[in-house]
Amino acid sequence: MHRLLIVDDEDIITDGLYEVMSNLMPDQLDVCKAYSAKEALNWMSRTRIDIVMTDIAMPGMNGLELSEEILMYWPRCKVIFLTGHSEFDYAYRAFQMPNVRYLLKTEGYAKVVEAVSDTLSDIHRSNLESKLLEQSREQMYAYEFMAQGDYMRHLLQESDVLCAECDELVKEFHHLNIPLDPTHDVILVLARLSYPVGVSYTEKSKLLAAARTLLDSFLNDQTSSIGIVDKYGDILWMIQPVLHTDEDNDSRFLRYLEGMLELVQEACLASLGLEIALTICSASCQWVSVTQQYERLRRLQQLKIGDGISMILRDHNGTIDFASKESYMPHRKVEIMSAHLEAGRGNEFYAELEQLTNAALQQNEHAQRLIEVYYSVALILFSSLMRLGIQNRLDDHGKLMRLDDHASMKEGFSYLKQTAEDIFRHKHSDERDRASQVIDRICQYIGEHLREDLSLVRLAEIHFFNPSYLSRFFKQERGINLSEYIDNSRARKAKELLQDSDLKVREVAAAVGYEAAYSFTRFFKKVTGMTPQEFRDTLSAN
Numbered sequence: 001m002h003r004l005l006i007v008d009d010e011d012i013i014t015d016g017l018y019e020v021m022s023n024l025m026p027d028q029l030d031v032c033k034a035y036s037a038k039e040a041l042n043w044m045s046r047t048r049i050d051i052v053m054t055d056i057a058m059p060g061m062n063g064l065e066l067s068e069e070i071l072m073y074w075p076r077c078k079v080i081f082l083t084g085h086s087e088f089d090y091a092y093r094a095f096q097m098p099n100v101r102y103l104l105k106t107e108g109y110a111k112v113v114e115a116v117s118d119t120l121s122d123i124h125r126s127n128l129e130s131k132l133l134e135q136s137r138e139q140m141y142a143y144e145f146m147a148q149g150d151y152m153r154h155l156l157q158e159s160d161v162l163c164a165e166c167d168e169l170v171k172e173f174h175h176l177n178i179p180l181d182p183t184h185d186v187i188l189v190l191a192r193l194s195y196p197v198g199v200s201y202t203e204k205s206k207l208l209a210a211a212r213t214l215l216d217s218f219l220n221d222q223t224s225s226i227g228i229v230d231k232y233g234d235i236l237w238m239i240q241p242v243l244h245t246d247e248d249n250d251s252r253f254l255r256y257l258e259g260m261l262e263l264v265q266e267a268c269l270a271s272l273g274l275e276i277a278l279t280i281c282s283a284s285c286q287w288v289s290v291t292q293q294y295e296r297l298r299r300l301q302q303l304k305i306g307d308g309i310s311m312i313l314r315d316h317n318g319t320i321d322f323a324s325k326e327s328y329m330p331h332r333k334v335e336i337m338s339a340h341l342e343a344g345r346g347n348e349f350y351a352e353l354e355q356l357t358n359a360a361l362q363q364n365e366h367a368q369r370l371i372e373v374y375y376s377v378a379l380i381l382f383s384s385l386m387r388l389g390i391q392n393r394l395d396d397h398g399k400l401m402r403l404d405d406h407a408s409m410k411e412g413f414s415y416l417k418q419t420a421e422d423i424f425r426h427k428h429s430d431e432r433d434r435a436s437q438v439i440d441r442i443c444q445y446i447g448e449h450l451r452e453d454l455s456l457v458r459l460a461e462i463h464f465f466n467p468s469y470l471s472r473f474f475k476q477e478r479g480i481n482l483s484e485y486i487d488n489s490r491a492r493k494a495k496e497l498l499q500d501s502d503l504k505v506r507e508v509a510a511a512v513g514y515e516a517a518y519s520f521t522r523f524f525k526k527v528t529g530m531t532p533q534e535f536r537d538t539l540s541a542n
Helices: 011-022 037-046 062-072 088-093 108-137 138-157 166-175 201-219 247-271 285-301 330-343 346-362 365-389 397-401 410-450 457-463 466-480 483-500 505-511 517-528 532-541
Strands: 002-007 029-034 051-054 080-083 101-102 187-194 223-229 235-241 275-279 311-315
Touching: 002 037, 002 108, 011 029, 011 108, 011 517, 029 037, 029 285, 029 330, 029 410, 029 457, 029 466, 037 062, 037 247, 037 365, 037 410, 037 457, 051 062, 051 108, 051 138, 062 080, 080 108, 108 187, 108 285, 187 201, 187 285, 201 235, 201 247, 223 457, 235 285, 247 275, 247 311, 247 466, 275 285, 330 346, 330 365, 346 365, 346 410, 365 397, 365 410, 397 457, 410 457, 410 483, 457 466, 457 483, 466 483, 483 505, 483 517, 483 532, 505 517, 505 532, 517 532
Parallel strands: 002 029, 002 051, 051 080, 080 101, 275 311
Antiparallel strands: 187 235, 187 275, 223 235
16 A cells, blocks of 8 residues: 655645545555644654655645655655746755656646656656566576575574674674674564565565565665564565664564565555565664564564555563574474464365375384474474364363373374364364454544544554554454445544534534534535535424
8 A cells, every 4th residue: 555645834735635545445545634844744754655745835844845754764755746836946946856746736637647657657667667677686586595595494492602702793784695784683574475475485486586576676776674584384585775774763664564564565466466474673773682672573473464465563661571492393394383383274284184194194104203203293283273262162181191092193183183183173263253352442543533633544553453454354354345334434423413402513514623613514424415504404403
């Protein structure tokens, strides 16, 4: 989803443009508005903005000065100057700036809509060109990536040991040409790719490499990064700003990073057909703490809500305690099964379990070997039961760790599958319950704060969501756009208040979030087909 910010000090122009653009493509374009340059810069500090439509002549900071500030926040942002000034000097200065368009207010809404649509097309085309340009580098990356990846995976397991001596770490990074600075903190981003059903290992590898290339193409202007594939098949990116930030600017860089990751998600979906879920640190960490922080991100990603959609989760303030290490698994296949179990990938888990069971039983494995395989699987299931706190909900769950209680080895493996089915069933139910609770909480907030700012960005901030993810998640759960739900809630409340003849229309407008009565009237007529006064007249007639 892309984000458009409308900036004009004339309320009637800002509100009119906001209404028109909000209805243009609600699934693809989130529209925000500001009545001054100062308010616009506040939006810039809160979320990624892709297009700014701004008046040039405004009190205080004018549009040209604002656009220079905008490009410092978001270099890829496109600017559309919308002004009543036709002087050549204004137009000339505007055209000297990169990524800008220039329109006169007298050209009408149709021309404005055309300009926004063309700008969105430019953004999509630019993203595609970036992808094609980077494809030529993929083969070179492959060889270097292997050596770097082996070392970084080793570091990921024992960062407290390998990173204890900074001088030695500097030597290793230089020797392997790792594009990160071991003397500065690092930000971790964990990515889980949802591959299309039925793709081969080779196809998965190509998709994974393409996803890494896309991320590099979006971030290489202001960051240095390296991505590795962990033992669960997920990608861990280690990222640093090109210009190392101090503590005050760390949060700004994280906001920039989150905004760019949104674009990575959309590019992966558009060009690769690949959903990608991302979990990001809330702050940079020291290299000696990389192992611990990675484990936190991996655990946090299991708390996802929503099904089959891209997301970005933030590890806010380290409020969840995930401190623990994986139990050692004697078989690679059991390690893969553990990853599938944690990620909720039931079909993949069952397929691995069936292969493991058939191989063990059909090849007449030695009894001790069969026992080892059984308890390896039983252990990851038991750990999951304990972590979820549902061990007492399952009938006779103690049989899981007592192989002798089963009549045969085949029956024992069958019991493992039954237990796994119970775990996946609980996980799915728990995710649905959490999703329902979150949506109910958001809807309740909307109903109680209709007179306040209910922009997508604001709702996302309050409920600790990424804006684009919240938009998709809400529509998945409720079947309508979030903006449509808010409009319906405001219209429903307005009808209720209009029944009180003592309330003036402007008072009703303020109660549902409209400062200007004329904006409320346009909104109400769009939703109901009547003006507020006509609605009151129908009540009187009845």
